[in-house]
Amino acid sequence: MFQTQAPIISNQYPAWKYFLLIVMTVLGLTYALPNIFGDDPAVQISPAKSVQFDASTQQKVTEALTQAGIAPKSVQFENGQFLIRLNNSDDQLKTKSVVKDLIGRQGVVALNLAPATPDFLRALGGQPMYLGLDLRGGVHFLMDVDMEAAVEKSYQRYLDEIRALLRNEKVRYLGIAYENQELMIKFRDLDGLAQAQTLLSNQYGREFLLTENTATAAPNLSVKLQPAAIKEAQAYALKQNITTLRNRINELGVAEPVIQQQGDRRIVVQLPGVQDTARAKEILGATATLEFRLVEEKGDPYQAKKTGYAPNGSEIYQFRDGRPILLQRRIIISGDNVINAQSGIDPQSGSPEVSITLDGVGGRKMMSVTKENIGNRMAVVFIENRTETTEVNGEKVKKRISTQDVINAATIRGQFSTRFQITGLDNPQEAQDLALLLRAGALAAPMEIVEERTIGPSLGKDNIEQGFMSVVVGFILVLILMAWRYKTFGLIANLALTLNLVLIFAVLSLLQATLTMPGIAGIVLTVGMAVDANVLIFERIREELKVSSIQSAIYAGYEKAFVTIADANITTLLAAIVLFSFGTGPIKGFAITLSIGIITSMFTAILGTRAIVNLLYGNKPVQKLSI
Incomplete structure (x- = not known):
């Protein structure tokens, strides 16, 4: 009678698995290390459009700081912008004031927190993960919406509508203009005034307050918005600006931002973990949009610029280099008709371009x-509005500044509708910013940043320290319990658990994700699941030791527990993916860290502990397991 001999199990890993584990451990430690070095208070200076900083600018900044008695840690000049690291927040505020006075409108000055990561880690691409406002804070903007400009914009829209209405109804009038928050329509005679008044009353009865003046040589009609209509226009501007800001922040890739209305004309924006605050300021406050107009080919633009008078139906504009050009007053389409915009490079000229996609109305x-103007030129006008506050006789006075530059005037070679390209931009960064602004939409009214600061954690320093302390204490208690319950195998599980946390922080740092309190909750949950996987394995090994050899028990413990562990982790991962897909704000932060933690815990709890167990017990005459 023959007896089948059970196969000998040696519990050995191939060399490549050990190599993979070593590489992952080294990479994890390398990219998790930047998180322990903290941040330096810093001031970031980025050049304005068409401005370039050089070594002489750096020398001027350094001399100004020396004269002000400020000793910075370092002044770095990279990628055309400055980063000044300071020793404390007081020096940071003083430096911002000094630099702002020095460079004026030539650059954007912003407060920042610069990572204090050593050079050798930065050379390897190591950066700390971002911390949310509830942990480290971030940048805080209080933005004031220019409600007067919002009302003026409504008047300008009505001006075009009224002009078209009077023209269609063949009402004779001398002219219509906006002045002193009202529309003034002048007529040749009283009959025209009466016709217009009746027409406007029927069309805009609830929106307009009409006042006639027949005492002048040319009778006129004053058109003012009703108080309710003004309030509605202001409320719309505030709501639209909040929506546009949210779109722009999504384009910037900021995780879990806070955008809230404050009062009836202000918006609070909090951006956790933002590093390039200068670009954030520029993008958030910009009111850039586009207008497409036909070029008026009949007149002489240089003569019009010299005399200040443009031919009837046209206006004087300028290219960025100062060359004048005459454009027709009629706007073909504006940035409001753009539904998508992508920056790129023109394959023929190699210059930056923006590919535009219009909505149905704009396409038609x-x-x-x-179709009607093949062979004629069409110009693209880049319009940017901003609000500045200056001090006059001790009083703050707001001044609205608008720049209108023709960036392109190309000949129409053929008929097109919803898709085309814009060229003539200065550099790729401008193309990217323009595409971003067009995708996110234009602001309904200009805004001014009236308060800007880097803020501390909203939960308070003590609460944060207690929160982290609770995580540390819980982690240590888990380590102690595992070591007491499973002895040597418990110590192995503790090593895997520590490596799991290192890998989570490394992945978050590589992804430049923003860690918030909900994210920490996801990490804590992951730690529990990682321990749970090891508990399942170790308990299975204990049961197998009662009926089989040590090597067989180790092998069976890992193999038979794997299916259960995989099922539990995959179902949790699916739930995390659903949370990320349909959740917002803190829910996304929780889902991200939970997903990363599930993947890393599968790696460390199964491959990591198995590798160490194989090294200690595999293919060795072991009499007893310390488990």
């Missing part, structure tokens, strides 16, 4: 105009 207008 563009198709009609290009």
